[in-house]
Amino acid sequence: xxxxxxxxxxxxxATTGSPSRTQAWDAFTTLGLPTTADEVWRYAPLVDFDxxxxxxxxxxxxxxxxxxxxxxxxRAGLVVRLVDGFLCSVEGELAGVSVSTVExxxxxxxxxxxxxxxxxxxxxASVVVSVADGVNVTAPIVILNxxxxxxAFPQIRLALGRSAQASIVEYLDGxxxxxxxxxxxxxxxxxxxxQLSTYQRLDTSAWHIARSxxxxxxxxxxxxxxxxxxxxxNRSRNDxxxxxxxAENELRTTFLGSGDQVHDFRTRQFHxxxxxxxxxxxxxxxxxxxxxxxxxxxxxxxxxxxxxARQTNHNLLLSPHAHADSVPNLDIRENDVMCAHxxxxxxxxxxxxxxxxxxxxxxxxxxxLMIQGFFNEMLATLPAELASVVERDLGEVLQLVEIxxx
Amino acid sequence: xxxxxxxxxxxxxxxxxxxxxxxxxxxxxxVHVIMGPNGSGKSTLAHAIAGHPGYQVREGxxxxxxxxxxxxxxxxxxxxxxxLALQHPMEVPGVRPVxxxxxxxxxxxxxxxxxxxxxxxxxxxxxVLERFVNVDLSGGERKRAxxxxxxxxxxxxxxxxxxDSGLDVDALGAVARRLQEATLEWDCGVLAITHFRRLxxxxxPTTIHVVSAGRVVATGGPELAEILxxxxxxxxxxx
Numbered sequence: 001x002x003x004x005x006x007x008x009x010x011x012x013x014a015t016t017g018s019p020s021r022t023q024a025w026d027a028f029t030t031l032g033l034p035t036t037a038d039e040v041w042r043y044a045p046l047v048d049f050d051x052x053x054x055x056x057x058x059x060x061x062x063x064x065x066x067x068x069x070x071x072x073x074x075r076a077g078l079v080v081r082l083v084d085g086f087l088c089s090v091e092g093e094l095a096g097v098s099v100s101t102v103e104x105x106x107x108x109x110x111x112x113x114x115x116x117x118x119x120x121x122x123x124x125a126s127v128v129v130s131v132a133d134g135v136n137v138t139a140p141i142v143i144l145n146x147x148x149x150x151x152a153f154p155q156i157r158l159a160l161g162r163s164a165q166a167s168i169v170e171y172l173d174g175x176x177x178x179x180x181x182x183x184x185x186x187x188x189x190x191x192x193x194x195q196l197s198t199y200q201r202l203d204t205s206a207w208h209i210a211r212s213x214x215x216x217x218x219x220x221x222x223x224x225x226x227x228x229x230x231x232x233x234n235r236s237r238n239d240x241x242x243x244x245x246x247a248e249n250e251l252r253t254t255f256l257g258s259g260d261q262v263h264d265f266r267t268r269q270f271h272x273x274x275x276x277x278x279x280x281x282x283x284x285x286x287x288x289x290x291x292x293x294x295x296x297x298x299x300x301x302x303x304x305x306x307x308x309a310r311q312t313n314h315n316l317l318l319s320p321h322a323h324a325d326s327v328p329n330l331d332i333r334e335n336d337v338m339c340a341h342x343x344x345x346x347x348x349x350x351x352x353x354x355x356x357x358x359x360x361x362x363x364x365x366x367x368x369l370m371i372q373g374f375f376n377e378m379l380a381t382l383p384a385e386l387a388s389v390v391e392r393d394l395g396e397v398l399q400l401v402e403i404x405x406x
Numbered sequence: 407x408x409x410x411x412x413x414x415x416x417x418x419x420x421x422x423x424x425x426x427x428x429x430x431x432x433x434x435x436x437v438h439v440i441m442g443p444n445g446s447g448k449s450t451l452a453h454a455i456a457g458h459p460g461y462q463v464r465e466g467x468x469x470x471x472x473x474x475x476x477x478x479x480x481x482x483x484x485x486x487x488x489x490l491a492l493q494h495p496m497e498v499p500g501v502r503p504v505x506x507x508x509x510x511x512x513x514x515x516x517x518x519x520x521x522x523x524x525x526x527x528x529x530x531x532x533x534v535l536e537r538f539v540n541v542d543l544s545g546g547e548r549k550r551a552x553x554x555x556x557x558x559x560x561x562x563x564x565x566x567x568x569x570d571s572g573l574d575v576d577a578l579g580a581v582a583r584r585l586q587e588a589t590l591e592w593d594c595g596v597l598a599i600t601h602f603r604r605l606x607x608x609x610x611p612t613t614i615h616v617v618s619a620g621r622v623v624a625t626g627g628p629e630l631a632e633i634l635x636x637x638x639x640x641x642x643x644x645x
Contacts, residue, residue, distance in 0.1 A: 350459055355496040358456045359555060360484035360510035369509055373500020373538065 024106035024120035057084035057150035077139020085154030096135030101125035123155035133161035147175035160192035175206035184212040188220035202230030218244035242276035257290030274305040286322035313343040415466035426620035442617030456490035487562030546577035582608030
C-alpha cells in the first residue's frame with residue numbers, strides 16, 4: 001500500500017526537489033502531526049485522523065461546477081477557477097488585475113504548524129491575484145476552489161498595490177472524504193482596501209484546516225468575512241498583522257454547525273505598531289451534536305500607542321446537545337490603548353421570537369428567520385449581487401437544520 | 407363586522423396580580439382608548455393578549471368573533487386578526503421587514519412596492535425598509551415602521567401600547583392619521599393605550615376607558631377625556 005508519505009515524496013521528487021518544499025517537508029516530518037494533548041488542538045477529533053486515508057491531489061480531475069459556483073461566476077468580473085488548489089482557468093479580464101502562479105515558498109512563521117508545513121511542501125503552486133497600484137476594481141473577483149476526494153493544499157496570495165481597491169469572494173466546495181489545507185496571505189500596500197469574503201461549503205465529511213494572514217500596510221483596510229458551513233472538522237485560523245499606522249482590519253467569522261461537526265475558529269490580531277485598529281466579530285450557531293470553539297488573541301506590542309482592538313463573540317445554541325466554547329485572550333504590552341472583548345453563549349432570544357410570532361410568523365419560521373438574520377449580518381462584506389446568492393444558499397442549508405428550543 | 411371581547415381577565419407578572427378582572431368589548435371600525443396612571447395595568451393588558459412569555463394569564467377570556475385567543479399560540483392569535491404595536495418595538499438583527507411580513511402571511515406580490523407606499527403615507531423614508539427590523543431606528547421611525555407592518559397585515563384589531571411615548575408631534579400625527587384611516591379602509595378596530603391626552607387631538611375615539619388598579623373603572627365617550635384633563639386620575643382611583 002502506498003502511504004501518504006510515499007505519494008508526498010514522489011510528488012517532491014517530481015517538483016525537481018525544490019529546496020523550499022523539501023525544507024518544509026523535512027520540518028513537517030520532524031514536527032509530526034499534532035495531538036489533542038497540544039492545547040491549540042485539544043478540540044480537534046484527531047483520534048480519527050489518519051493522513052494515509054488521503055491521496056494527494058494530482059490536478060487531473062475536472063469536476064462540474066456546482067449551481068452555486070455557476071451563480072457566483074455569472075455575477076463576477078473575473079473568475080479564477082481552481083481544482084484542488086490547481087489553477088485551471090481565468091475567465092474575464094479586469095484592467096489592472098493579474099493572476100499568476102509562483103513556486104510554493106515555505107515561511108519560518110509556519111515552523112510549528114504541521115498542516116501549514118504540509119501546504120508549503122505540497123501546494124501545486126502559489127496562485128497570486130494582484131491588483132496594480134491605484135486601481136479601483138469595481139466588479140467582484142470570484143475565486144472558485146472545488147475540491148475532489150483528495151488531499152488538497154491550495155495556496156493563495158492576494159496582493160493589493162498602493163491605493164488599490166478590490167472586492168474578492170472565495171468559494172470552496174466539494175471535498176467528500178477530503179483533506180483540505182488552504183494557506184492564504186493577503187498583502188495590502190499603503191492606503192489599499194480589500195473586501196474579502198470566504199464562503200466554505202465543503203462536504204460535511206471533509207477535514208478543512210485553513211490558515212490565513214493579512215499583512216496590512218499604512219492606512220490600508222482589510223475587511224474580511226469567513227463563513228463556514230461544511231467540514232467534519234473545520235478549523236479556520238485568521239490572523240492579521242498591522243505593519244504601519246492607520247492600518248485597519250475588520251474581521252467577521254461565522255459558522256453553522258450540525259450533525260457532529262466541530263468548528264474551530266482561531267484569530268490573532270497582532271498590533272505591531274500604534275494607531276492601528278482591529279474589529280473582530282465572531283458569530284456562530286451550533287445544532288444537533290455539533291460543537292464550536294472560538295479562540296481569539298489580541299496582541300499589542302510595547303509602544304503601539306493608541307491601538308484600538310475590539311473582539312466580540314456570540315454563539316447560538318440550537319440544541320441541548322450542542323456546545324460552544326469561547327476563549328478570548330489578550331496580550332497587551334502597552335498602556336495607552338483601547339481594548340475590549342465580549343462573549344455570549346445561549347439560545348435564540350425569546351422576546352425577539354415572540355415579537356415575530358406576534359406578527360403571525362410561525363415558530364419554526366421565526367427561528368429560521370432569526371438564525372438566517374444572525375448570518376445575514378455577517379454578509380456585509382459581500383458585494384450585494386453576490387450576497388443575495390449566498391443568502392439564498394444559506395436559507396436552503398438552514399431548512400435542513402433541526403432547531404430544538406430548550 | 408368583528409367583535410373583540412375581553413372578560414374577567416386576571417394576569418400575573420412576576421407572581422404579582424396586575425390585572426384583576428378586566429372587561430372590555432369593542433367592534434371593528436371603532437377606536438377605543440384606554441387611559442390610566444402608570445402601574446394601572448395598561449401595558450400588561452396588551453402584552454397578555456398578545457401572549458408575551460413574561461405574563462401569566464390566571465383567568466378570563468379574550469375572544470375575537472367567539473374564538474378564544476388565550477387557547478392559541480401568539481402566531482395563531484395574530485392570524486386570527488390581532489396586531490400589537492409595542493411601546494418599544496424590538497430590534498431583530500439580520501431580519502428584513504419584507505421577509506418578516508412574507509413569513510407573517512403577506513402576499514409576496516408587489517410586497518416591496520406596497521410597503522414603500524405605506525412608508526410614504528406615514529412619512530417614513532423608504533430606505534428604512536431595507537434595514538433590519540427596528541435596528542438603528544429612532545423612536546419615531548420604529549413607530550412609523552410598525553404602522554407599515556400594520557397596514558400590510560390588515561388586522562381586525564390593532565392594540566397599541568403607549569404609541570405616543572417618545573414621539574414628536576409630527577410622528578404622532580402621522581401614526582394617528584394612519585390608524586384613523588385604517589378604521590375606514592378595512593374596518594380595523596383600534597384599541598390604543600396611553601396616559602397622555604395629546605393622542606386624542608389626532609385620533610378620534612369612539613369610547614374611552616379609564617383603568618385603575620387592574621380594572622376598568624369608568625367607560626364613556628370623548629367627554630371622559632375632558633374630565634380626566636380637568637380632574638386627573640385621582641377621582642377614579644380605587645385600591
